[in-house]
Amino acid sequence: MTDAPQANGLTTPTATTGYPAPKFERTQTQPENPFAALIPDQHIAIIPSFTLESGVTLRNAPLAYSTRGTLSPDRDNAMVICHALTGSADVSDWWGPLLGPGRAFDISRFFVICMNSLGSPYGSASPVTNIDGNPANERYGPEFPLTTIRDDVNFHKLLLDDLGIKQVAAVIGGSMGGMLVLEWAYFGSDYVRCIVPIATSSRHSAWGISWGEAQRQSIYADPK
Template identity: 50%
Template sequence: MEDEYGDMSSSGETFTFPGTFTLEDGSTLESPSLCYNTYGTLNESRDNVLLVTHALTGNSDLASWWGNMLGPGKTFDTDKYFIVCANILGSCYGSTSPASIDPATSLPYGGSFPDVSVRDTIALQFALLSDLNVSSIKSVIGGSFGGMQVLEAMFASTRELSVRSAVPIACGSSHTAWQIAISEVQRQAIYADPSWNGGDCLDVRDSKGLNVARQMGMVTYRTARAYDLKFGREKVGEGPAYGKDAKWQVKSYLEYQGDKFLSRFDPITYVKLTEQMDTHDVGRGRGGIAKALLSLEMPSLVIGIDSDVLYPLHEQESLFSALGSVEKKFVSVRSEAGHDGFLLEQETVGKAIDEFLERIE
């Protein structure tokens, strides 16, 4: 199967928040940092800005996952826009995370890293944008975990830093019991690994728990049909027709994906980021989901993947219907890829975003 990401790294610039950053739950981080990348040039009005937000295991290097949409004349047109892509707070790609040093102990945070919400991530990204002298954001665009950040950015819009439009992709208005359950069984796989050690496992690169968690995730990101079309009941090499020694091609693929993931992620970061996704609920503290979404009036494009098992299409349809925007559009992308369609169907997704951005001042 085609990988959803290219080479992943922590390359980019670093923004450091000046002083104490207070999280939604009241806990604090001292001078947390965000890794970010920019593309294009900020105009004199400081308002030609696109904020692009990434998914669970993504990074701030937009070219490594939506690269076909980035460049002159493309969706993320570097001749027209100033594109900012910032890493998630708590991620292992250059931002303050469980691997960072806790100033209070001079040791890595590890399992003591605080609980971060999607709102916290957006608050820190907005501090970055202010530091970059941005006055207004033409659009915030992102899929999956990135889509959750898009929705929170809509609520974070202010007169000083306004969000003029938004494109949430492949997500709903809250993390549902189904999505929390899928994340929880992945976390339970990590907890069951003897190397977990209460979360103090940053140096473990052979975590069987994280390996299995990634394999679970890879199943939910695609569809039954996609797996059948790619692998069927094919084997790798010689071996029995069935049983514990059967060399199923799909088994080999999942093991490869699990092993590869260990080179770029650690168990505690995976736990903390999936927990951050579970905080997603636009209605929390805002009078419920319906009231909250009705208050969002900026132009919006909601995109869903018709084969998505993890974030089913009906969630995007409900989100679209509940938005208070007068100018809004819904696009269902046809794909066999399932949830990963938001990363893989770049031509279709890009065209929908292009047409939407052309109508936004």
């Protein structure tokens, strides 16, 4: 799959033989967000409209992702890797020893894809991206809406659909990424054949909720 350049700096991936071309535009730059530039070899798909569980709609929402390996002709060998809270779409940065031919994330067998979660500063829609993806607008900042694990998975599923992926061989993730793994299972075994949740849970204890809230409030206290 290759990307065709356009005058606006975005790209539109061209079709693989026998499959329609993806519809979402792509870019590899995000001028308003210096953190996105820290992640090598990632693409950013622009999702025209995505409605969160809260009812808030994000428009022209960026979704950062990276891929390794080759998608099979049947589009059924995708391996989705879900990063932890502070991670990015660069699997080699945090699970590098597991990535490569003959390793756990075997790129000679699987199309390994990792997608950046909403709210992360590393490329997907977040407080450090422009409102509605419009360069003329300010960044979301503290007005960025609350998102959920289900929002992340539904957001990421749009990209898999856009890539023409018919079935996911495995979804793997740890900590917050493991929570995404559990949510992916709701699509059923006909779509997700295997899940590997690591060091995670389906719900927080009161202790965990209190720690998370304390951390959030410390961030909210910063007006910038």
